[in-house]
Amino acid sequence: MNYSEKVMDHFNNPRNVGEIENASGVGTVGNAKCGDIMRIYLDIDEDTKIVKDCKFKTFGCGAAVATSSMATELVKGKTIYEALEVTNKAVMEALDGLPPVKVHCSLLAEEAIHAALWDYAEKHHITIEGLKKPKTDISDED
Amino acid sequence: MNYSEKVMDHFNNPRNVGEIENASGVGTVGNAKCGDIMRIYLDIDEDTKIVKDCKFKTFGCGAAVATSSMATELVKGKTIYEALEVTNKAVMEALDGLPPVKVHCSLLAEEAIHAALWDYAEKHHITIEGLKKPKTDISDED
Amino acid sequence: MSKLIYLDNAATTSVKPEVFEAMKPYYLENYSNPSSVYSFAGEAKKAMEDARKVIADSLGAAATEIYFTGGGSESDNWVLKGVAEAYQSKGKHIITSKIEHHAILHTCEYLEKHGYEVTYLDVDENGLVTPEEVEKAIRPDTILISIMFANNEIGTIEPIAEIGKVAHEHGVLFHTDAVQAYAHVPINVQEMNIDMLSASGHKFHGPKGIGFLYMSNKVKIGPLIHGGSQERSRRAGTHNVPGIVGMAKAAELAHANMDQTIAKETALRDHLIERLEKEIPYCRLNGDRVKRLPNNVNFCFRFIEGESLLILLDQNGICASSGSACTSGSLDPSHVLLAIGLPHEIAHGSLRLTLSEDNTMEEMDFVADQAKKIVERLRSMSPLYDD
Amino acid sequence: MSKLIYLDNAATTSVKPEVFEAMKPYYLENYSNPSSVYSFAGEAKKAMEDARKVIADSLGAAATEIYFTGGGSESDNWVLKGVAEAYQSKGKHIITSKIEHHAILHTCEYLEKHGYEVTYLDVDENGLVTPEEVEKAIRPDTILISIMFANNEIGTIEPIAEIGKVAHEHGVLFHTDAVQAYAHVPINVQEMNIDMLSASGHKFHGPKGIGFLYMSNKVKIGPLIHGGSQERSRRAGTHNVPGIVGMAKAAELAHANMDQTIAKETALRDHLIERLEKEIPYCRLNGDRVKRLPNNVNFCFRFIEGESLLILLDQNGICASSGSACTSGSLDPSHVLLAIGLPHEIAHGSLRLTLSEDNTMEEMDFVADQAKKIVERLRSMSPLYDD
Ligand SMILES: Cc1ncc(COP(=O)(O)O)c(C=O)c1O
Ligand SMILES: Cc1ncc(COP(=O)(O)O)c(C=O)c1O
Ligand code: FES
Ligand code: FES
Missing domain, CATH: 3.90.1150.10 (Aspartate Aminotransferase, domain 1)
Structure with missing residues (x-):
């Protein structure tokens, strides 16, 4: 495994593993090709729109676990608008990069955040500018 | 080189190398494929038809040299009729065998003897029963 | 990490110290090309032919039926492409299974692009191919049946002798990719009706980069690697003598124990x-x-x-x-x-x-x-x- | 016989002690398959990629342009058959010389049987191919020119840079069999207009059974040996790590001196x-x-x-x-x-x-x-x- 130290750190000590009961938003996405699945839970302050807490569960490779962990870290404390900027690129950079075959895993993290935000927006009947309906949300199938 | 000890002995110490002046019969044969050439000289007693002396010159591989040497040894002291029985098989046996790819070299020795006998027979207007005109006599071209 | 626990012997194995020692002189001392004619080459040539004999004996084959190759993948490619080409006048149909190694499957796909037809047999939930399924798949234009001896992932051992019997009853050549099985379980090509068998040195504590193809004298195929007259003009390339010696040593040790x-x-x-x-x-x-x-x-x-x-x-x-x-x-x-x-x-x-x-x-x-x-x-x- | 005087280095060479020492740990300790994911495989993988870099550097090539093979004959066969197949829509004509190694000539004969046309250029009394003769032989359907860098029997070094120039002026791929030249004389694939180059480890004090093909990134051919995804899916088979490391060490020593x-x-x-x-x-x-x-x-x-x-x-x-x-x-x-x-x-x-x-x-x-x-x-x- 050609993973950076940061990736290995987040894989070995993943931050924010778990579930949030009655979460403000939940997004589950899967990579159709490799079959991996990631679910992100957001606890969002109604007024400030700040992500107070964020947790994940992941069925996937080392990179999937590490990017989930890093993505939850990056999202926490941000507003839902700022959270949109936690792209796969941002996650990869924060992890000191990923091997080329593992780039798709970081996309999963981006998509999971988007899916959770979409879920929040739908439930609260708001629109978040720039957020599109995630293609790969598979929550329903679960 | 997978040559037997006998072959190596005859290669290293070839018997009867040389020429016979005014030989009773001379035969030169060549293997069209490998390009090797062998010449045998016979000194034959007019009355007894015994091969009193026999010499050779060979341009060829180790097996060609050794079979020439052995063939001259085998022919010496025999009558021209007995000499016909010095076949390539007899020469090979006397040398404790040859590697398969080298069997053709021993044929050269047989043919050279036949060519020399034919030459003798022609010069003396006799026929030696069982002796056919050698196909590969290339004496003329020399 | 304290001690290493190596549990990936299907990927590759360590070279046994005895194997390494057997190879050593052919790197440093008897390094000659065994095809050369001087006596210095005699020892390398003898070592190579002794190695061939050891491997032949381990399979119940003749030494003239063992061809050294660069590994299991090369052996597999050679068999499939060689038989496809040499026997195309008889037909262009090949039977194999869905669980073969990629060296077989990807070569079959290559052949499919070149006008051959390949039947990929299903396996049961344990990975078994049945002789009956093989028999059903045989057609008048079937030229080769290739079923692996044992699967590299799940370890299932196929009913090779029975499949070979079916193949021979129908006059079809039978190849088995025995890369995972050779030198691990007993194999006899006569008793098991095997015409061709692939193996790879590094899967049984021999060196990497060397393998062999057993090919019965009745099979006539051309080379995959053309060139010099090594291996009776069927596999060109200067002989890898240390590799050959090492592989044979590994085979010998494996069969002895x-x-x-x-x-x-x-x-x-x-x-x-x-x-x-x-x-x-x-x-x-x-x-x-x-x-x-x-x-x-x-x-x-x-x-x-x-x-x-x-x-x-x-x-x-x-x-x-x-x-x-x-x-x-x-x-x-x-x-x-x-x-x-x-x-x-x-x-x-x-x-x-x-x-x-x-x-x-x-x-x-x-x-x-x-x-x-x-x-x-x-x-x-x-x-x-x-x- | 007292001391041996070995004067057959064109047939094969002895492995240098340093080369042997470099290989040793990859037999006995770091024996893992470099494609494996655990950290134990890291050292073997690194050694292999370092080796690739050494060889690439020695030729002025990129590491991604070096493909490890089982030897010179395999490299030659791969180039000819690979280009023949991949570029057949452009044409089916190949140019080579009458003095190539059998690994080239016999492969060309094989291709001739499969509908390709091969021009075998004459050489002069010293064994030289001229760029002019090459140019004259080029046709619109010429897909490959393959001229050896140096002849294995008579040692003549061909005007490779000039032939490469002619090839490129006509948009034809250029391969050179450098089995006798690589690591013996300086070669730069950029300056010499070489698109593909074959070499064999045992010709320069490296081990037998390993070689490489340099292939410019612009060349797109399929594998000769199909199977696993080694060598960017272009040459299947478990990597011969000791061989690769040994060959690179030999190349390094040769180029340093x-x-x-x-x-x-x-x-x-x-x-x-x-x-x-x-x-x-x-x-x-x-x-x-x-x-x-x-x-x-x-x-x-x-x-x-x-x-x-x-x-x-x-x-x-x-x-x-x-x-x-x-x-x-x-x-x-x-x-x-x-x-x-x-x-x-x-x-x-x-x-x-x-x-x-x-x-x-x-x-x-x-x-x-x-x-x-x-x-x-x-x-x-x-x-x-x-x-
Ligand atoms: C010019 C040339 N090409 C190709 C080869 C084949 O190399 P190998 O025998 O290592 O496969 C050789 C040597 O045998 C050679 O001298
Ligand atoms: C069943 C099977 N066939 C073929 C191969 C290919 O062997 P190699 O990698 O030595 O070429 C392997 C191993 O990789 C294998 O397990
Ligand atoms: S998430 Fe599928 S490979 Fe990483
Ligand atoms: S006489 Fe020609 S090879 Fe022996």
């Missing part, structure tokens, strides 16, 4: 299987329980993914492998696990542990302990698993 | 040539006097035959080779000697002595002395020679 090795590996294997099955819920042993390589353990653990499992085992000094898509560049999970009927997400959580006689019971217990903990940990992270 | 080696070999070579030419009547130096590998000496001695010469040299501890038909199973004398215009019976009496930096002046003198005596002796037995 085969019964003990099998007994020892089987005991280790069965202990590990038993512990994993008993102690980890939602798991499944892949491959046939009885018709199984003595050194193969392959499990699926539901709700978790293979690469993560491998990383955590690795952190505990355990070398293993997985049919998970995440460990391969291709993103496709193992075609073998799919062929035995596993759905994608279960195939994903597979773990292959392949032993050698050098492993110990203590190691098996350590691995079982670790696997149990790791699977639990990963399941606790899995969105698919509800405790 | 190339100037000195060339100077030393050239001095030895020229001394031997001078003595043989001066002291043995009716002899002929084969190959170009100037455009010549520093380690190649090749003579014809009229009226005598090569195998006999070799046996007698062998009895004096000298390992040499000959283009004589008698030393080959095939009975045909060297196609190279025939191509440079020698009649059969002269080609028959050829002697090739190929040196390495390990040889000494004393050895050259001893060889010259022996050759002189032996030639005299064989001539005295020859029916073609009249004193």
Whole structure:
């Protein structure tokens, strides 16, 4: 495994593993090709729109676990608008990069955040500018 | 080189190398494929038809040299009729065998003897029963 | 990481010290080209021909039926392309199975692009090909049946003698990819009706980069690698004498101790299987329980993914492998696990542990302990698993 | 026989002790499959990629342009068959020379049987191909020009950069079989317009059974050996890590000392040539006097035959080779000697002595002395020679 130290750190000590009961938003996405699945839970302050807490569960490779962990870290404390900027690129950079075959895993993290935000927006009947309906949300199938 | 000890002995110490002046019969044969050439000289007693002396010159591989040497040894002291029985098989046996790819070299020795006998027979207007005109006599071209 | 526990012997094996010692002089002293005519080459040539004899004897074959190649993949490619070309006047149909190694499958795909037709036989849930299915697939234009001796992922041993019998009853040539089986289990090409057999040195404690093809004298195919007249003009290239000598030494050692090795590996294997099955819920042993390589353990653990499992085992000094898509560049999970009927997400959580006689019971217990903990940990992270 | 004088380095070379030492740990310790994911495989993978870089650097190529193979013959076969297949929509014409190695010639013959057309260029009396002749042979359907860098029998070095230039001016791919030249003389694939280049480890004090193909990133061909995804899915088979490491070490050593080696070999070579030419009547130096590998000496001695010469040299501890038909199973004398215009019976009496930096002046003198005596002796037995 050609993973950076940061990736290995987040894989070995993943931050924010778990579930949030009655979460403000939940997004589950899967990579159709490799079959991996990631679910992100957001606890969002109604007024400030700040992500107070964020947790994940992941069925996937080392990179999937590490990017989930890093993505939850990056999202926490941000507003839902700022959270949109936690792209796969941002996650990869924060992890000191990923091997080329593992780039798709970081996309999963981006998509999971988007899916959770979409879920929040739908439930609260708001629109978040720039957020599109995630293609790969598979929550329903679960 | 997978040559037997006998072959190596005859290669290293070839018997009867040389020429016979005014030989009773001379035969030169060549293997069209490998390009090797062998010449045998016979000194034959007019009355007894015994091969009193026999010499050779060979341009060829180790097996060609050794079979020439052995063939001259085998022919010496025999009558021209007995000499016909010095076949390539007899020469090979006397040398404790040859590697398969080298069997053709021993044929050269047989043919050279036949060519020399034919030459003798022609010069003396006799026929030696069982002796056919050698196909590969290339004496003329020399 | 303290001690390394190497459990990936199906990927490659260590070279035995005796094998290394046997090779050494052919690097440093008797380095000559065995095709040369001077006497210095005699020793290299003799060593090579002795090696050929050792390998031939181990299979019940003649020395003239052993061709040295650069490895298992080359042997497999040679057989398929060679038979396809040489026997095309008889037909262009080949029969193989869905669980062959890529060296067979990708070569078959190549041949399909060139006008050949390939039947890929299904296997049952244990990975078995049946002689009946083979027989049903035979057509008048079938020129080759190629079924692996033992599968490299799940360890299932195919009914080779019976398949060979069917092939011969129908006058079809029979090849077996025995890369995982040769020098691990007894093989006799006569009794098992095998016309061609591929093997690779590094799978049985020999060196990498050397293999062989057994090919019965009745088979007439051209070379895959054209050039010099090595190997009776059927495989060109300066002979890899150290490799050949090393492979033969490894084969010799393996055959001399085969019964003990099998007994020892089987005991280790069965202990590990038993512990994993008993102690980890939602798991499944892949491959046939009885018709199984003595050194193969392959499990699926539901709700978790293979690469993560491998990383955590690795952190505990355990070398293993997985049919998970995440460990391969291709993103496709193992075609073998799919062929035995596993759905994608279960195939994903597979773990292959392949032993050698050098492993110990203590190691098996350590691995079982670790696997149990790791699977639990990963399941606790899995969105698919509800405790 | 006292000391061995090995003068057959064009057939194969000894493995240098440093090379052997470099390989050793990859047999016994870091034996893992470099494609595996656990950290134990990291060292093998790193060693392999470092090796790739060393070789790439030595040629002015990128590491992604080096593909490891099982040897020179495989590289040659791969290039020819791979280009033939991948570029057939452009055309089916290949240009090569009459003096190529059999790995090229026999593969070309194979392609001819499959609908390809091959132009075999003549060479001059020194074995030189001219860029003009190459240019004249180019047709709109020419897909590949393959001309060897240096000839293995007579040592002639071809005008590769110029031929490459012609090829590129006409948009044709250019391959060179550099098995005898790589790590012996400087090569830069950029400056010399080379798109593909074959080399073999055992020709430069590396191990047998390993080689490489340099292939520019612009060339797109399929594999010769299908299967696993090694070598970016272009050459299947478990990597021969010890072989790869050993070959790279040998390449590194050769390039670090190339100037000195060339100077030393050239001095030895020229001394031997001078003595043989001066002291043995009716002899002929084969190959170009100037455009010549520093380690190649090749003579014809009229009226005598090569195998006999070799046996007698062998009895004096000298390992040499000959283009004589008698030393080959095939009975045909060297196609190279025939191509440079020698009649059969002269080609028959050829002697090739190929040196390495390990040889000494004393050895050259001893060889010259022996050759002189032996030639005299064989001539005295020859029916073609009249004193
Ligand atoms: C010019 C040339 N090409 C190709 C080869 C084939 O190399 P190998 O025998 O290592 O496959 C050789 C040597 O035998 C050679 O001299
Ligand atoms: C069943 C099977 N066939 C073929 C091969 C290919 O062997 P190699 O990698 O030595 O070429 C392997 C191993 O990789 C294998 O397990
Ligand atoms: S998430 Fe599928 S490979 Fe990483
Ligand atoms: S006589 Fe030609 S090879 Fe022996």
